[in-house]
Amino acid sequence: MIDARAGDAWRPVERVRAYQHVVDQVEEQILAGALKVGDRLPGERELSARLQVSRAAVREAMRTLEAQGVVRAGVGSGPDAGTVVSAMPSEALTRLLRVHVALANFPVGDVIEARITLERSSAALAAANATRAAMSAIAAPLAAMEALEGGVDEDRRSYNDLDTTFHIAIAEAGGNRLVADMTIAIREAMRQPILASLERLGDDWPAVRRRLSEEHRGVYEAIAAGDGAAAADLVEAHIRSAHARLDGDR
Amino acid sequence: MIDARAGDAWRPVERVRAYQHVVDQVEEQILAGALKVGDRLPGERELSARLQVSRAAVREAMRTLEAQGVVRAGVGSGPDAGTVVSAMPSEALTRLLRVHVALANFPVGDVIEARITLERSSAALAAANATRAAMSAIAAPLAAMEALEGGVDEDRRSYNDLDTTFHIAIAEAGGNRLVADMTIAIREAMRQPILASLERLGDDWPAVRRRLSEEHRGVYEAIAAGDGAAAADLVEAHIRSAHARLDGDR
DNA sequence: CGCGCCATGTGGTCTGACCACATCGAGGTC
DNA sequence: GACCTCGATGTGGTCAGACCACATGGCGCG
Structure with missing residues (x-):
């Protein structure tokens, strides 16, 4: 019988959800300085196209970021519209x-x-x-x-x-x-x-x-x-x- | 001309997003004691049917609750599967x-x-x-x-x-x-x-x-x-x- | 010149479908 | 009878495509 503990080097494949990838990428962009507070990030449709995920995944990522006070979403057009990076810790x-x-x-x-x-x-x-x-x-x-x-x-x-x-x-x-x-x-x-x-x-x-x-x-x-x-x-x-x-x- | 300030009693219609309603209802259920830590909440499909919203809205609500450490989601079947109330502040x-x-x-x-x-x-x-x-x-x-x-x-x-x-x-x-x-x-x-x-x-x-x-x-x-x-x-x-x-x- | 209206683009929502996964049980095999 | 195999089942995860409400800005009409 194979001892499972001997396989500590074998960790299960990390199953990262798509929306988590989106969250990570947005955070990376902010970290890298490409996105600062007040900046608008790409529209959900464009993001989903760029990251090759569905818009639903992008939106779930937005909900996570929103819950953390990292972004704020506004509908319509104009300065208050779109998803905006905003530090609201x-x-x-x-x-x-x-x-x-x-x-x-x-x-x-x-x-x-x-x-x-x-x-x-x-x-x-x-x-x-x-x-x-x-x-x-x-x-x-x-x-x-x-x-x-x-x-x-x-x-x-x-x-x-x-x-x-x-x-x-x-x-x-x-x-x-x-x-x-x-x-x-x-x-x-x-x-x-x-x-x-x-x-x-x-x-x-x-x-x-x-x-x-x-x-x-x-x-x-x-x-x-x-x-x-x-x-x-x-x-x-x-x-x-x-x-x-x-x-x-x- | 109508003075807008005179209309302080007129607040704009509160436009609550659907997923926020879902978040609120889940929190209410927990508050009321109907859901305790460790309990599994209804499946996403059933929740969407009960609350009369789309499954996407339910999922966005889950992402918010997950980000707050209130629930944990697991796929498959068995005790670890489903969306479970779990306090992880x-x-x-x-x-x-x-x-x-x-x-x-x-x-x-x-x-x-x-x-x-x-x-x-x-x-x-x-x-x-x-x-x-x-x-x-x-x-x-x-x-x-x-x-x-x-x-x-x-x-x-x-x-x-x-x-x-x-x-x-x-x-x-x-x-x-x-x-x-x-x-x-x-x-x-x-x-x-x-x-x-x-x-x-x-x-x-x-x-x-x-x-x-x-x-x-x-x-x-x-x-x-x-x-x-x-x-x-x-x-x-x-x-x-x-x-x-x-x-x-x- | 002024005003109204609609084209545009945003997030918000919905539908319906398919996938990967973990379990459980029916059925077959020894 | 004990054991194993394999599909049925139900979960969250993902996707595509469509439509809605809204706010703006520019176009065209008066």
Whole structure:
């Protein structure tokens, strides 16, 4: 009997699907500099002719690239038409994380801890690097949240959106694109679950809202003061206490 | 003249593509618990009949879900055949990050800083949570790397692979799936660039290799001792000095 | 000169067919 | 009866060709 293990040198023929070849070739072209962000790649019909595959294969490749945020497809004619190379890692990362959070592939506790790790870093970076414009971008949602104080009670959705904007602005202010994009992806992925928690709060909402805004203000001022360590600690405390209040009494 | 801005309530008809509907429905089914990891979803022909779309649309949806690591497709018959729900966020995250790093959508410095942030966290978590099995998984590549000492010089690729395994093992040992997956994705995305840097090193390689192994040993022992703070600092120092040596004299 | 309309080219969708593959079971062989 | 062979079956993978909706830009008419 032939020992299969003796045939380690014999690996099964790699069966690469046609659309994967297309994906690879497009990536190669981008790598080689032949395609830059903003460029339109050949039409699907022309690509299928050049690569000697069916248009269906080309289209499946486009769906893969689109899911990864590498290209964007637009119909019609004009500048927005055609399939265009466009770097949208943030959106792709967000979609990816959102679906896996929704599918519960990541324990919620792990997501929160990861968020703390990233936002601590973001806050510290923001304290060190934030420009005036970036500080304004952080201050705007902060002021809007504070303006909700004393207003109607049913502003949970608005507050959640503003909170998302606030945290994203801090991440952007840090100046690290990857850290920012991962931070954004996590916060966006949590947008729905957090809103659901807010809805469950009932009458406690005004008190919680007040507390959250105070914490936001503290984070903002630490960043404005350039105190990275304090900003990091305050962000961590903010996220922890928020989740404790939202999920603790579930 | 009609002021277009007055028509904010009039949003353009949302033109949702057919395959996006398919993606949404599959995700809904998973969300609702009708589809769990490991389940096979209906065949492409049956899905297209049920959803009243063409099989091509179904297939494009599958490519999107596949790119996100939500499903896996297998031909033939039997248990591995058909399209199966399978949570593979790590692989999807790795693919996503690799392509965007390759496309230079993330500055290299940002990637390194993000890696440091995540691996600091991973190392500290590992020091606190690592099981005996996890420690063995870390020790194995460490020993293998040390065994390369004094051997042939052209082991750069092997060393790079073992280094990847080492860092991934630490991330896994921390016990936080999301942090681990992000750490893995970054290290994997850097595998090729780092190898390229190693190749550029020339005669300095043996000295660099020795230094890297010493640092690895230090990280390992800090984790084994349960000293999270030290492990985090050592990992950071390791990554910084490694990149300084690899890219500093470029 | 201005305006409307249609030719053009894009991605989006559909149909129906065939292929390669992996399994399973019916039937034959020993 | 045990074993083997080989085709039926059903899966995803691929292909060809057609039509649709859409956005533009140029042509021709008023």
